[in-house]
Amino acid sequence: MRAWRAGPTFRRLWLASTSANIGDGIGKTALPLLAASVSRDPIVVASLSVFASLPRLVFTLPFGALIDRLDRRTLLVVAHMARGGLLGLLALAVFTGHLYMALLYGLSFVLGTAETLADGTAETVVPSLVEKEHLEDANGALYATSVTSNEFVGPPLGGLLFAALPGLPFLVNALSFLGSTALIWALPSQTTRHALTHQSWWRDVTDGLKWLWxxxxxxxxxxxxxxxTLLDAAVFALFVLFATALPGVGSVGYGLLLTAGAAGHILGSLLSPYFSRRLGAGRTVLGSVFVLGLVYLGLGRVHAPLLLGALLMLDGLNLGLSGVVKVALRQHLVPPDFRGRVGGAYRFVVSCAAPLGALLGGVAGQTLGLRETFTVAGELALLxxxxxxGRVNYRSVIRARQQAHEQTGLL
Structure with missing residues (x-):
């Protein structure tokens, strides 16, 4: 794998990310199981996901400013140590029988907050650890191992550990984060020149939004x-109802379909450097939108589970390809002192579309029907x-990179 040749410093970050993502995958299975052991109320259990996802909307922008103000290595260490410590406390609560839904809500929110900080910081650290020609390879490796750990390794391990002893997965999860902390601590300091400024926090946030705009x-x-993202959220908010209603799918088949999508995502992450070099970043990003439209149109027409699995794998492949390229593009074009703020602004704009899309998907599914909603989403994606x-293409990317080189000497 080309990313392995990016140097020992990057390999430490890669291994730390792998360890943390295995922990995330364990928690993805074990935490809902733990919530279900406390309450069987669907609203109470589903609310756990709300508390876990809320920090991305609340803290993405301010954390972007924080990432540019402070040493990024220290922020990663704090985020991983916080997650490890909290999960250790949760394991203790489970072992001693002091477990309540209010505690799970609070822990989910704080863990989501630490994850938001860690994800935003890690993206800004990569360009300082690898040469520019290795950015796509490095990001592809991180994405691939993230999906593998989150979707394939962690979840079944979390289920097995929970079945053995309910507190055990959270103890193992805590140890995985403490292990990643030790690896991150060995990285070089990541302080930016912006840390020396004394402008207001609000000015930092607005600077990121203005730079992006x-x-x-x-x-x-x-x-x-x-x-x-809005269209994707609309489609996949309804997908579970659509898939499980097909003959021969059911809950087991639904899990296999999601696995096919995850496998495609891994493959796309690994192939992204190849496509980026052959097609260019602009064509890869824009082409992914047309592929998305074709996937949605296909969902509106297929009936066979195998064809549905093929579409899910294509969707995952598409997401893996374009996701890595988009991150690398920002790393190429955004000055080092602005990466935290601009990255936060970018993620905020994109993430705001997800809840709106899910809501619109629910309304459309109820009024139009599931297949009709998928078809409309496909047509809108193509539009x-x-x-x-004319805005995102091969020439626009070349022009933007030349401007970045002329203005900051980044390339």
Missing amino acids: SHTLLRSVALLMALT VGALFV
Whole structure:
């Protein structure tokens, strides 16, 4: 794997990310099982996901400013230590029988907050650890191991550990984060020049939003991804109802379909450097929107579970390809002192579309029907892609990279 040749410093981050993501995968299975052992009320259990996802909307922007102000290695250490410590306390609560839903809600919110900080910080650290020609390889490796750990290794391990002893997965989870902390501590310091400034926090946040909005290409990519995220959330908010109603699928088949999507995501992450070099970042990003439209149109027409699995694998492949390329593009174009704030602004714009899309998907599914909603989403995705052909393409990326080189010497 080309990323392994990016150097020993990057390999430490890679191994730390793998350890943390295995822990995340364990928690993905064990935490809902633990909640279900406390309460069988669907609303009470489902609310756990709300508390876990809320920090991404609340803290993405301020954390972007924090990432540019403080040493990024220290922020990663704090985030991973906090997760390890909290999960250790949760394991203790389970072992001693002092477990309540209020405790799970609070822990889910704080764990989600630490995860938001860690994810945003890690993205800004990668460009300082590898040469620019290895960015796509490094990000592809991180994405692939993240999905593998989160979707394939961690969840079944979490289920097995929970079956053996309910507190055990959280103890193992805590140890995985403490292990990743030790690896991150060995990284070089990641302080930026912006840490020496004394402007207000609000000014930092607005600077990130303004920088993103003033950059023609990245503004277009952010808007493009917000629109496709909205459509994706609308489709997959309904997908479980659609898939489980098909003959021969059921709950087991539904899990296999999600596994097919995860396998495609891993493959796409690993292949992304190849496609980026052959097609260019602009064509890869824009092309992913047209592929998304075709996937949605296919969902509106297929009946066979095997074809549905093939579409899910194509969707995952598409997400893996474009996701890595988009991260690397921001790392190439955004100055080091702005990466935290601009990355936070980008993620905020995109993430705001997800809850709105899920809501619209529910309304559309109820009024139009499931297949009709998928078809409309596919047509809209193709329309969105057509609207951005002149803004996100091979020439616009080359032009943006040349401007970045002229202005900051980044490339």
